[in-house]
Amino acid sequence: MTIAGSDSGGGAGIQADLRTFAFHCVHGTSVLTCITAQNTQGVTRVDAMLPESVTAQFEAVMIDMRIGAIKTGMLLNQEIIKTVAKKLVAFGFGNVVVDPVMVSRTGAQLIDDEAIKTMRDVLIPLAAIATPNRYEAQILADMDIHSLEDMQTAAQNIYKLGARSVLVKGGGMTGDLKAVDVWFDGDRLEVLQTEVIDTNHTHGTGCTLSAAIAANLALGKPRFQSVQEAKNYVTEALKYALAIGKGQGPVGHFFPLLK
Numbered sequence: 001m002t003i004a005g006s007d008s009g010g011g012a013g014i015q016a017d018l019r020t021f022a023f024h025c026v027h028g029t030s031v032l033t034c035i036t037a038q039n040t041q042g043v044t045r046v047d048a049m050l051p052e053s054v055t056a057q058f059e060a061v062m063i064d065m066r067i068g069a070i071k072t073g074m075l076l077n078q079e080i081i082k083t084v085a086k087k088l089v090a091f092g093f094g095n096v097v098v099d100p101v102m103v104s105r106t107g108a109q110l111i112d113d114e115a116i117k118t119m120r121d122v123l124i125p126l127a128a129i130a131t132p133n134r135y136e137a138q139i140l141a142d143m144d145i146h147s148l149e150d151m152q153t154a155a156q157n158i159y160k161l162g163a164r165s166v167l168v169k170g171g172g173m174t175g176d177l178k179a180v181d182v183w184f185d186g187d188r189l190e191v192l193q194t195e196v197i198d199t200n201h202t203h204g205t206g207c208t209l210s211a212a213i214a215a216n217l218a219l220g221k222p223r224f225q226s227v228q229e230a231k232n233y234v235t236e237a238l239k240y241a242l243a244i245g246k247g248q249g250p251v252g253h254f255f256p257l258l259k
């Protein structure tokens with residue numbers, strides 16, 4: 001299941017998540033939290049779903065189907081974050097990847113300050129894996145991140161907030177660190193590095209990564225292996241990114257068909 005927003009341009013959000021699930025041959029269900037008017041150049045409008053709608057979508061799926069894993073993406077406001085947290089607790093669901101969508105890779109804040117606090121205090125502690133990007137990690141860990149060592153310290157700080165494991169993503173870093181992610185699960189501190197793909201078409205990499213992790217978890221793979229395989233998937237998909245639109249195009253989710 002993905003609990004996330006719609007991207008009208010089809011590159012990120014629910015659309016990227018469902019394509020990623022399909023690629024991994026798992027059935028995708030979706031709980032829509034908001035609708036963005038968005039293209040490869042940016043977001044021009046966001047409409048939130050009512051919390052009651054989020055609850056109804058979640059319950060409709062959960063009482064009927066056996067859900068293997070859940071990822072959360074853009075939750076937009078405090079009410080929706082609280083609603084999602086409440087439902088996860090009510091259903092005792094722990095296999096959750098929390099992509100704390102708060103700040104874009106370019107540094108633009110996507111949700112308000114109250115929502116950020118709720119994300120840190122209420123949702124992060126429910127995460128089996130939290131996947132902040134550089135800027136989100138800076139907020140959650142309350143520190144600046146400029147180096148690999150900073151990413152490692154941030155991962156450890158965010159773990160202390162209650163997430164069972166943390167992946168600090170490097171897409172917002174410079175140079176080789178762009179393709180470096182740091183993992184910490186209270187025991188292992190690991191650096192995951194792939195080649196840097198030289199492309200401007202990186203829209204939806206974070207959504208795709210967390211959706212691929214959730215798909216792997218749903219397939220029964222262990223957490224760290226799920227993350228490793230998801231990162232390799234994103235790297236391949238970046239190699240086949242689509243140069244569509246005037247801005248940052250989406251990654252090529254079905255890259256084997258494009259080869």
Ligand SMILES: Nc1ncnc2c1ncn2[C@@H]1O[C@H](COP(=O)(O)OP(=O)(O)OP(=O)(O)O)[C@@H](O)[C@H]1O
Nearest residue numbers: 105133169170171172179180196197204205206207
């Ligand atoms: N140019 C690149 N080459 C290789 N890997 C990259 C590149 N850019 C990002 N990645 C990888 O993509 C994944 C997503 O990281 P990123 O920091 O871009 O997330 P994000 O900011 O949440 O993404 P978005 O908000 O655009 O969906 C990470 O595994 C990161 O290492």
Ligand SMILES: Cc1ncc(CO)c(N)n1
Nearest residue numbers: 005006007012013074204
């Ligand atoms: C709907 C949506 N979710 C997440 C992101 C972050 O990439 C985005 N741009 N749009």
